[in-house]
């Protein structure tokens with residue numbers, strides 16, 4: 001497969017369709033090595049990885065369920081159960097954390113966030129290249145201060161994405177893709 005074929009073949013596998021086995025530790029590190037090779041203005045490395053695997057997935061799910069009930073004591077059982085299971089489908093979830101150092105006035109925050117987002121995309125590509133399926137998800141847990149504290153994020157850190165990784169249980173259907181032709185315009189100078 002050429003590099004272009006690999007880009008064209010990328011697609012998400014829904015977290016519920018990701019099963020065992022997940023990547024072992026050396027394979028994960030291989031993926032993270034590729035994912036870390038992103039463009040990085042000022043070489044700030046504005047990202048880090050947090051592994052959520054094994055029993056930690058279930059512990060996090062329990063915390064999410066409790067938080068949902070705390071925010072809405074009348075939450076439907078199905079909602080609470082969805083949150084309980086959120087991190088338990090795929091064998092492995094890597095939280096890609098954007099490190100947005102406010103002291104760093106030279107590199108705009110958006111550029112550090114874009115860098116961390118690029119890591120998420122590269123990690124999806126690396127997982128698929130190694131025969132795994134993956135999905136880039138966020139959802140409310142990525143934006144809830146209590147959950148972010150539980151995950152150990154600092155005040156200047158954000159979740160760029162939770163990358164769920166495992167073995168696809170079925171071939172994910174392709175979805176309609178944007179028409180690049182329709183997205184492309186030419187800039188033309190108005191100056192005479």
Ligand SMILES: Cc1cc2nc3c(=O)[nH]c(=O)nc-3n(C[C@H](O)[C@H](O)[C@H](O)COP(=O)(O)O)c2cc1C
Nearest residue numbers: 010011012013117135136137138139140160161175
């Ligand atoms: C920053 C970000 C967050 C996302 N969060 C979610 C999410 O919480 N739930 C979801 O269903 N899809 C989410 N998606 C979309 C999926 O990752 C995926 O792109 C989508 O299902 C389309 O599939 P594709 O990757 O094959 O194009 C998110 C995408 C991005 C870029």
